[in-house]
Amino acid sequence: MTSTTLTSSRHRFATLAAAAVALAGALMTASPALAAPPQPYGTVIAEHGVYVHSHPFVGSHRLALLSRGTEVGLHCEVVGEPVDGNKIWYQLREHIGGQLSWVTARWVRNTGRVPACPSSPRLTREETAPVEQNPRQDGPLG
Structure with a gap:
């Protein structure tokens, strides 16, 4: 693997990891209106x-x-x-x-x-x- 390919792979991985973290954060802070009301x-x-x-x-x-x-x-x-x-x-x-x-x-x-x-x-x-x-x-x- 060349250093350019390795740098490009690291960049893609970092971009995907950042997107995954952003998505997880958005799901955890979803609007309370989307959550079910308390039981019953x-x-x-x-x-x-x-x-x-x-x-x-x-x-x-x-x-x-x-x-x-x-x-x-x-x-x-x-x-x-x-x-x-x-x-x-x-x-x-x-x-x-x-x-x-x-x-x-x-x-x-x-x-x-x-x-x-x-x-x-x-x-x-x-x-x-x-x-x-x-x-x-x-x-x-x-």
């Missing part, structure tokens, strides 16, 4: 998203729409209106518009243990009637 948290699994409600039943006011793959912090769970046979609703850690916010567990996969809410909202019989939803429908769910 939920991930929206419905293809067209899921609505956030003001109470744990579908007929309550819709506060927001969460897209598929969105991760949200879960505060606690209650038994609410069944959605496709699932009676569990999660209260989100974040309030929306100053209100408590809820999503049906039917369309949110939880990570970590979600505790029961200390006090559950009172629901009327009409509000807890079963709701059948087709997961293949074209719009958001829950």
